[in-house]
Amino acid sequence: MNKEPLSIALVGNPNTGKSTIFNALTGLRQKIANYPGITVERKVGTTIIGGVLHKVIDLPGAYSLNYKKLDERIAYETLIGSYEHEEVPDLVLVVVDSSNLDRNLYLASQVMDLGIPVMLVLNMTDVAEGKGIKINPDLISSSLGIPVVAISAKNKTEIEKLKGEISNFDLSKPEALKWNPDDSLKEAMDLLINDWIKLHTDIPDRAQAIEALRLISEGDFKDAFYTFEDEGKGRATIRKAQQIIEQGGGNPMAAEVLLRYNFIGESTSEAATHSAQSEVSITDRIDAFVTHKVAGPVIFTLVLLFMFQAIFSWATPFMDMIDLLFVEGGNWVANTLPDGMLNDLLVDGVIAGLGGVVIFLPQILFLFFFIYILEGTGYMARAAFVMDGFMTKVGLHGRSVVPLMSGFACAIPGIMATRTIENWRDRIITIMVLPFMACSARLPVYALMIAAFIPSTTVLGIFTLQGITFFGLYIFGIVMAVFAAVVMKRIFPTGQQTPFIMELPAYKMPKWSVVFQNTAERGKVFITEAGKIIVAISIVLWFLASFPKTEMPQVVQSESTEYDSSFDITENPESYQLRHSFAGRFGKMIEPVIEPLGFDWKIGIGLITSFAAREVMVGTLNTIYSIEEEDGESSTLKEKLINDVNPETGKPVYSIATAISLMIFFALAMQCMSTIAIVKRETNSWKWPTAMFVYMTALAYISSFIAFQIGSNL
Amino acid sequence: MALFLSDISSPDTYRVKNIQGADTTRLLEMGITPGIDLKVVRKAPLGFPIEIKVRGYLLTLRESEAKCIEIEG
Numbered sequence: 001m002n003k004e005p006l007s008i009a010l011v012g013n014p015n016t017g018k019s020t021i022f023n024a025l026t027g028l029r030q031k032i033a034n035y036p037g038i039t040v041e042r043k044v045g046t047t048i049i050g051g052v053l054h055k056v057i058d059l060p061g062a063y064s065l066n067y068k069k070l071d072e073r074i075a076y077e078t079l080i081g082s083y084e085h086e087e088v089p090d091l092v093l094v095v096v097d098s099s100n101l102d103r104n105l106y107l108a109s110q111v112m113d114l115g116i117p118v119m120l121v122l123n124m125t126d127v128a129e130g131k132g133i134k135i136n137p138d139l140i141s142s143s144l145g146i147p148v149v150a151i152s153a154k155n156k157t158e159i160e161k162l163k164g165e166i167s168n169f170d171l172s173k174p175e176a177l178k179w180n181p182d183d184s185l186k187e188a189m190d191l192l193i194n195d196w197i198k199l200h201t202d203i204p205d206r207a208q209a210i211e212a213l214r215l216i217s218e219g220d221f222k223d224a225f226y227t228f229e230d231e232g233k234g235r236a237t238i239r240k241a242q243q244i245i246e247q248g249g250g251n252p253m254a255a256e257v258l259l260r261y262n263f264i265g266e267s268t269s270e271a272a273t274h275s276a277q278s279e280v281s282i283t284d285r286i287d288a289f290v291t292h293k294v295a296g297p298v299i300f301t302l303v304l305l306f307m308f309q310a311i312f313s314w315a316t317p318f319m320d321m322i323d324l325l326f327v328e329g330g331n332w333v334a335n336t337l338p339d340g341m342l343n344d345l346l347v348d349g350v351i352a353g354l355g356g357v358v359i360f361l362p363q364i365l366f367l368f369f370f371i372y373i374l375e376g377t378g379y380m381a382r383a384a385f386v387m388d389g390f391m392t393k394v395g396l397h398g399r400s401v402v403p404l405m406s407g408f409a410c411a412i413p414g415i416m417a418t419r420t421i422e423n424w425r426d427r428i429i430t431i432m433v434l435p436f437m438a439c440s441a442r443l444p445v446y447a448l449m450i451a452a453f454i455p456s457t458t459v460l461g462i463f464t465l466q467g468i469t470f471f472g473l474y475i476f477g478i479v480m481a482v483f484a485a486v487v488m489k490r491i492f493p494t495g496q497q498t499p500f501i502m503e504l505p506a507y508k509m510p511k512w513s514v515v516f517q518n519t520a521e522r523g524k525v526f527i528t529e530a531g532k533i534i535v536a537i538s539i540v541l542w543f544l545a546s547f548p549k550t551e552m553p554q555v556v557q558s559e560s561t562e563y564d565s566s567f568d569i570t571e572n573p574e575s576y577q578l579r580h581s582f583a584g585r586f587g588k589m590i591e592p593v594i595e596p597l598g599f600d601w602k603i604g605i606g607l608i609t610s611f612a613a614r615e616v617m618v619g620t621l622n623t624i625y626s627i628e629e630e631d632g633e634s635s636t637l638k639e640k641l642i643n644d645v646n647p648e649t650g651k652p653v654y655s656i657a658t659a660i661s662l663m664i665f666f667a668l669a670m671q672c673m674s675t676i677a678i679v680k681r682e683t684n685s686w687k688w689p690t691a692m693f694v695y696m697t698a699l700a701y702i703s704s705f706i707a708f709q710i711g712s713n714l
Numbered sequence: 715m716a717l718f719l720s721d722i723s724s725p726d727t728y729r730v731k732n733i734q735g736a737d738t739t740r741l742l743e744m745g746i747t748p749g750i751d752l753k754v755v756r757k758a759p760l761g762f763p764i765e766i767k768v769r770g771y772l773l774t775l776r777e778s779e780a781k782c783i784e785i786e787g
């Protein structure tokens with residue numbers, strides 16, 4: 001029995017079920033999907049086995065410890081204890097896909113060389129069975145010399161079995177180099193370890209053999225994460241080691257891999273048997289259609305359009321319900337609490353601000369629901385395959401498809417997902433254009449403007465003008481992203497063609513419990529995160545918009561008297577007060593800058609607050625307009641916007657041109673502090689986030705300017 | 715004359731003869747080892763990438779990778 005608390009790392013090829021096992025053990029909710037490369041960072045949780053609290057670490061998938069991408073590197077660094085000074089795990093669970101044993105065991109054989117206790121978890125036994133593969137875990141265990149447990153992570157009792165095995169494991173270390181490197185490879189490794197790695201690097205002992213093998217096959221330090229001196233000597237030593245292998249008749253890039261595969265072949269030849277299976281699987285049949293030369297791109301386009309349509313129309317009834325709830329709730333609070341500042345603050349500040357944003361929850365839930373279904377089935381990998389040719393032409397990569405599509409939900413997970421793109425140039429271009437994808441934070445602004453100012457006329461029989469505008473905004477974002485990528489492709493010199501070696505996982509039914517759980521989780525995050533910022537900003541804003549208190553002059557204006565431009569007969573006292581508040585004065589100050597775009601000072605304040613997060617815009621407008629409203633009446637924000645009149649000109653503040661200009665501004669401007677922060681983190685410099693902010697916002701200003709000037713002169 | 719995976723145009727099964735070029739290690743690691751059979755399943759809309767089936771799973775390759783895979787004629 002393991003009485004000591006252990007740190008247990010989950011390692012394995014992408015898409016083998018590591019996060020599924022992690023969630024089952026820890027009760028946490030790591031994202032799970034049928035796409036290789038969903039987990040891109042290290043995640044820690046705990047599990048109790050036999051009364052002992054163990055630490056569990058979920059890692060990104062890797063095909064090899066000889067990493068090619070950032071996500072794979074994180075797995076390797078964690079295993080050898082170089083990742084952010086974390087300790088080496090006490091036990092590694094190598095999770096393998098039983099339906100694809102040989103390739104999965106390649107990584108397992110590498111991990112066994114690290115001198116850490118290893119247990120092999122044969123996962124997806126149900127899938128293997130379906131493919132007619134029979135595996136004898138005991139035979140594999142005896143030929144590899146490590147404990148083996150066969151499970152299906154979907155099944156709760158089998159997770160218990162895994163826990164039992166963990167608690168009974170004596171933590172013996174596997175025999176290193178069991179795959180028997182031949183003499184020349186051994187000689188080359190020894191040379192590198194003794195003449196270079198031991199003397200000049202800080203690679204821990206346990207990882208020296210693996211690192212030597214990595215250097216021999218890479219032939220260079222490409223992307224080394226540790227420090228060393230005297231690069232020249234290192235290169236010479238690597239070259240010498242490679243020459244030893246070449247003299248023995250081998251290829252330094254192939255020697256290790258071939259020996260490992262030989263070893264694996266011997267270990268599994270008896271243990272795994274394939275029965276004759278039907279030639280054409282369900283996956284093959286679906287793929288014949290979905291990845292078809294012509295049908296494939298058409299299907300991809302239809303999938304996108306269907307998703308936008310669902311967000312646009314299916315969510316409406318729920319949104320109306322929420323809207324009503326907040327208006328009624330606000331009225332109820334206003335009438336129940338005694339009049340005064342607290343009442344104003346709650347009703348005009350907090351409830352108005354929050355209501356303006358919560359209303360978009362249904363759309364956001366629909367969006368995430370769709371993305372999770374697409375990811376859960378395995379379609380996303382096909383989308384990457386089908387779109388790769390086009391993506392490469394415009395300076396992106398097939399692997400950019402998934403980050404970009406996550407961008408419809410939120411740029412932040414999208415930018416993180418670019419870790420699966422191996423080439424730096426492809427990755428940076430993807431990051432730089434990703435915020436153009438119409439993220440869910442823009443939805444509130446789009447939806448409000450469309451509902452209020454775009455007529456709901458029917459066009460061509462089946463489409464509505466509102467729907468077309470909505471789709472248009474999504475397409476606009478995509479087109480701008482493509483356009484920006486094409487420009488950046490010219491700016492950054494092209495290297496040679498980058499690899500696109502991606503596994504297409506077999507189709508699976510999405511796990512509905514996971515889809516619903518993840519969707520609900522995203523909804524919760526949206527409400528709490530947006531809620532926090534919005535409540536804070538609403539309160540501050542309410543204060544700035546309500547003070548200092550100024551009385552409207554009591555002179556009764558007659559037609560004949562001189563006209564005071566700051567005062568108008570049609571204006572109510574609340575509106576007068578608002579214009580003379582701190583916020584009003586500040587807004588007036590910046591008005592000249594945004595006036596050419598068709599925006600008044602109230603929109604201006606919204607633009608400023610929305611640099612914290614886009615959805616704050618709607619909350620801000622809601623707060624401002626609620627303060628302006630005469631006591632006792634309460635209408636929805638949409639009505640307030642439509643009825644808003646400029647007291648100086650007597651014309652409506654919003655025209656269609658203003659609404660379009662505002663939507664274009666939101667489509668293009670970089671108004672999200674979290675995105676800036678994540679780009680800084682992922683690129684490790686301020687250069688990229690600064691460039692992103694400047695080019696996007698400049699583009700937004702110019703485009704809105706043109707749109708408004710043309711629109712208002714038509 | 716050596717025949718490479720990038721040269722073939724018909725979806726069929728081929729036996730791998732040798733792997734060479736810059737991506738050798740990676741292709742081998744993915745299980746495309748000499749002597750193994752691989753099936754070309756289809757090509758993407760613009761001709762590349764291609765989709766192959768090897769060791770029972772599906773994998774995509776671009777032209778530059780297909781050029782590294784020598785097959786038996």
Ligand SMILES: Nc1nc2c(ncn2[C@@H]2O[C@H](COP(=O)(O)OP(=O)(O)OP(=O)(O)O)[C@@H](O)[C@H]2O)c(=O)[nH]1
Pocket residue numbers: 012013014015016017018019020021031032033034035036037038039040059060061062123124125126127151152153154376508511
């Ligand atoms: N049929 C079946 N499906 C499974 C099993 N375990 C996991 N899955 C599914 O396999 C897919 C991948 O699971 P994940 O847990 O996300 O895999 P992962 O190893 O964390 O993947 P990456 O983070 O991309 O490396 C999901 O669709 C899971 O629902 C299993 O035992 N049987």
Ligand SMILES: [Mg+2]
Pocket residue numbers: 018019020031032038039059060061
């Ligand atoms: Mg995972």
